[in-house]
Amino acid sequence: MTMGGKATALDGRRLRLHVRGAVQGVGFRPYVYGLATRYRLGGFVANDPHGVIIEVEGERASDFVAALPREKPPLARIDEISVQPVGAVETAEFCIRASEQGRVSTRIVADAATCKECLNELFDRTSRFFRYPFVNCTHCGPRYTIAERLPYDRPTTAMKRFAMCKACVDDYADPRSRRFHAEAVACPQCGPKLSHEIEDIAAAIAGRKIVAIKGLGGFQLLCDARDDAVVRRLRQRKQRDQKPFAVMVGSVEAVAEIAEADAGELALLETLPRPIVLMNSRQLLAPAIAPGLSRIGVVLPVAPLHHLILDALNAAHKRGGESWAIVATSANPGGEPLLIDNSEAERRLAGIADLVVTHDRDIVTRADDSVAAVVAGQTQFIRRARGYVPEPVRLARAVPPFLSVGGALKSTVTITRGNEAFVSQHIGDLDSAEGIRFFEETVHHLLSTLDVEPVVIAHDLHPNMASTRFAEASGTRLIAVQHHHAHAASVMAEHGVAGPALALVLDGFGHGSDGGNWGGELLSCEGAHFQRLGHLAPMKMPGGDRAAREPWRMAAGVLHALQRGETIATRFAAQPQAARLSVLLEQSGVPVTTSAGRLFDAAAGLLGLCPVQSYEGEAAMKLEALVRAPCIAQDGWTIENGMLSLDPLLERIATGRIDPVVGAELFHGTFAAACIDWIGRAARETGITTVTLSGGCFLNAILARDIERGCVAAKLSPLLPRQVPPNDGGLSLGQAWIAAQKLLGQQGLEGAA
Template sequence: MRMSDKATARDGQRLRLHVRGAVQGVGFRPYVYGLATRYRLGGFVANDPNGVLIEVEGERASDFVAALPLEKPPLARIDEISVQPIGAAATEEFSIRTSEQGRVSTRIVADAATCRECLSELFDPASRFHRYPFINCTHCGPRYTIAERLPYDRPATAMKRFAMCAACAADYADPGSRRFHTEAIACPRCGPRLSHGIAEIAAAVAGGKIVAIKGLGGYQLICDAHNDAAVRQLRLRKQRDQKPFAVMVGTLEAVAEFAEADAVELALLESRPRPIVLLTSRGRLVQSIAPELARIGIMLPVAPLHHLIFDALNAAHAPVGESWAIVATSANLSGEPLLIDNREAEQRLAGIADLIVTHDRDIVTRADDSLAAVVAGRPQFIRRARGYVPEPVRLARSVAPLLAVGGALKSTVAVTRGNEAFVSQHIGDLDTAEGIRFFEETVDHLLSTLDVEPVALIHDLHPNMASTRFAEARGTRLIAVQHHHAHAASVMAEHGIAGPVLALVLDGFGYGSDGGNWGGELLACEGARFRRLGHLAPLKMPGGDRVAREPWRMAASVLHALRRGDAIASRFAAQPQAARLSALLEQPGMPTTTSAGRLFDAAAGLLGVCTVQTYEGEAAMKLEARVREPRVVSGGWVIENGVLSLLPLLDRLVVDAPDPTDGAGLFHGTFAAACVDWISQAARETGLETVALSGGCFLNARLSTGISRGCIAAGLTPLLPRQLPPNDGGLSLGQAWIAGLQLLEHQGLEGTA
């Protein structure tokens, strides 16, 4: 937070304050009203396009200015307070004025989980909000998902159709109420209503049924997490064969029954965004929730409806031996965006859910549950969405207004405004018509709410991505950014640096500057430029893109590279194409890849952990789940002319045929050590001591921790992504930062011409 133009009030003088940040829809105006009343000041407070406008006059106006940032509401974020002395208006009373219109430079805050005060009222028989599933106040409830535009006032939200009853109107107008100017205020008399009762929902869950409920950011599917038949039925209906489900438990205390969690993980679970957090499983829930994985995604109740369901389960249904836990997953067919429209949900979920619970408050912007883990002692996003979006990333420099459209998988978009970058919620993969529509909706909504007209559209270097085609169709000025450069720049942007730095980017696939299949890259980055210092040793891709779905093919490629191609047919006899793959690998012109993701696939295939994938990253996740203790194979890698080869390690996995647990430990420990050696050599050659670590492989906690700790031991400074995921969900930020710096450099050159 920055205080500019400090001023004190003298006799006959009035102070005008502009407060910028996340200060609309969080109870900031009533907070200002109360503070001004405490200091007996005259004046007013109002939302305006820049944030909040305040004018105060009185003997203690300077005390008011000093106190303003100290006691702000829980959801408020103050970026800057500017103070300007103006002429006195001889006003003794303080008032809240209606919002001013104009070009927007403020922002909406993210949705927040039910606060303790509302939770207490939810179960208080004396409260008019008793057991009302839409209770909220200035400290909690929906914000971004119901907002249509700014300034954030009720007529600009999904609540505009609900006329307040006398009691709610009185709370809304009462400066002493926690619901003073709470735009989503509602009660059973005047607010949204559920289509089904809580008792009916709980009975369905307890009876082994699958229930669809309308949450804050979209529909969820829930069922009993102790009921293997129910979970398997959900998999069958949702067409989700192996990909893990998240689990919701009713209280923080219940978490310990199902998973191990340290203080950082517990704090993350209980934080206002209420993300799903990956924790080490105790194995007490049915295995069909997260097949062959060591970690399980757990979350706490987010909305009042969740609390009411757990209360009803505990009150009316027999105990299951442990605390109730329910599967909570997005309500969609596998690979499609989650549903938000009632009619569409009733049509498309009819074959999935036994009970579909709707309500009549619209969801304006869909937002999936956020997913995070604690890596190297600090939280790291896997999917950033509800509860965090649209909080911006603060940039080290102001850049031109830009729209960056990200990649094609785990898609996000980013919009820059001054020294802030607003990265959208997780959109998902752009391989369906529904996914592309969601992508386009998100672009339009983000530009509209931020009131930004981009001067350029930034896209991936790959010419055939759906996001690239969107940029080409919509933009007049286009800037293409190489995939792995964007990964590195995303980390640089959130850490506020423009370089020079080293960058290790480990992911599945990115279109290289030479048109090749990149994926394990060592770069030197400075400003808007990068240089490729090295890469993983290329491996052949028998079957082209099929290798990403069939890890046994990459294992076969490794056997061929080790001159053991004659073992392919017998080792993978269950695969119909195995017999002819050795001959195929001998043919010239086969595409190659430097991908780190395909290296994980190869190891998983060689160890028999996963030969065919049913979801992206399955082989790597199951391989990581096998690790008990990472160990380093002596001589397990070779570095020549910047190219890192792990063939000696892979040969060890073939010749010694360790069991999958030992093999997984050897692979993870050796790969991490090899990367540290690779980085260290580059650091000595370039003199650079800071290294950005990014790419989807850094979702692997074992690898990420091993490399970052190894860098520190080598005297280097590793930078891990914290505000955005290391996977393709962070690409849009990196694209925007590179393009912003490029335009600034161009302006500088023009200025010196």
């Protein structure tokens, strides 16, 4: 924050303030109006392309300046306030002016869950918002998902088609109202309408039906989470065999009926973004909710519609002493992007949902629910989307405008503007035409919203990714970034670390600098450069990419390497290809990998868990679910010339005589201990004590916790990703940071020359 002099010297003068940050669409102008009125100041407030501009004049101007950041609205984020004296105008009145137009450098805030005041009105019979599914105010409701562009005013949102009634106009114009200049304000007389009655929706769910509703960021599928037959029917219709479903309950008190949540998890659950939070299951819901897993994803109601449905279920369809819990999962057939269009949803969901509930407020930008966990007392994202996007990651320095396009799985894109990096919502996998369209749609919308023209596009080193092809077709200057270097750099970017730093990247797959299949890497990073200090021992992948979907193949590769190839056919007799695999493994040209993800698959396969995966990470998640107390096989690993091998541990597991629970606990404890040893040796050799920990395997809470603690015990400084996921959802942020270091370094060299 910058000031134009001592506060007392400002009294009695006219001051111009520029406020930058998330200050549009959050009730900031009415807040300023109220504050200026309190201090009896003249002047005005208006949105401008850079944020908010304020002029105040009067004897208590300095008190106003001091109070401004202290009492801001709950959704506002202030990055900078600049203050300068200007010539007096001698105005006694304070007003809100129309927004100024121009090149945009402010931002829209994320959608926010229904606030307490709106929730009270929702169930207050005397309120004109009683049981209105679209009640909102400046403290809550849709923002990013309904915004077309900036400045954030009603004509640039999906609300432009709804002309306000007199009561809403009065609220909108009343500085004492919570809806003063609330751009999405609406009521039953003038606002969006729901296609079905709440009672009919609740009756359908209670009657064992599957219901699709139009949520904040897209359509969702709802059903009774305690009815196993209904949940299995949803799986069959949605073609989602094993991947877990999220569960919504009506209150924090109801969480205790289905999960064991600590204080940190409950606090995260109640935050305004309302993420899905992973917590230990009491195993009292339908077994088909999260097959083979110990944790479930729980979410509280996000929008008024959710509150109304759960209230109706609990009031009219009581089930003894149990509160209602409903499945709340994305309505995306066959893993495609989330549906947002009414007619498309009615057509595409006809074979999945028994009832499709729409409304007439458009969703401009689709956004899945965010998914998070509490690991070692800190929030860790699994998926960052609704409620958090487009909040930027603050960078340690200003950088040129970049677009980075991420990878192929769990895709996101990042756009930099000054010292901010805007990481998009979760896009998903780019393995379908619909996924690629959503990716391109997200790029164009974010660039338009931020009013940015990138000078460079950063992309993955892999030449055959859809994101790489998009970059190559752009005609913009390109910078290719190695996959695991980008993982490391995403952590460095959010923590403001330029290096040097060690990086332990435990991942599923990434194209290596040598063209190989990397995934378990120990790197040294500084600026735009990295050095590969070591890697996991290579393992054979019989069948190539197919081995990533069939853990039994990775297990067979380990058995062959341990001279136990003759046991493959009998051990995996249920697999049609098992008899041929030992012969295949003898041949040259079998692909190899250093992937930590495939190491988890091999361990799961050897323990008889999940021979074939129905979703990415299933084997590793089911292996983690067995662990209660990790234990260490002290002789379970070797490190030679920077290469970490767990062959001694795998030899013990490969006997087939070890209990799966014991094997899972041995694997987790030993792998974590081996990684700590590996990092420690590199730290002693290099003198580097900062360690970044990233890659999809760090979604494993046990591994993340134990490696972080081990690093601290070794007097190292571990850094985990906190603002973006450790998986490929954070890849685009790392790409942008490396591209910035590279370009700024080149400019420095050119300047020196």
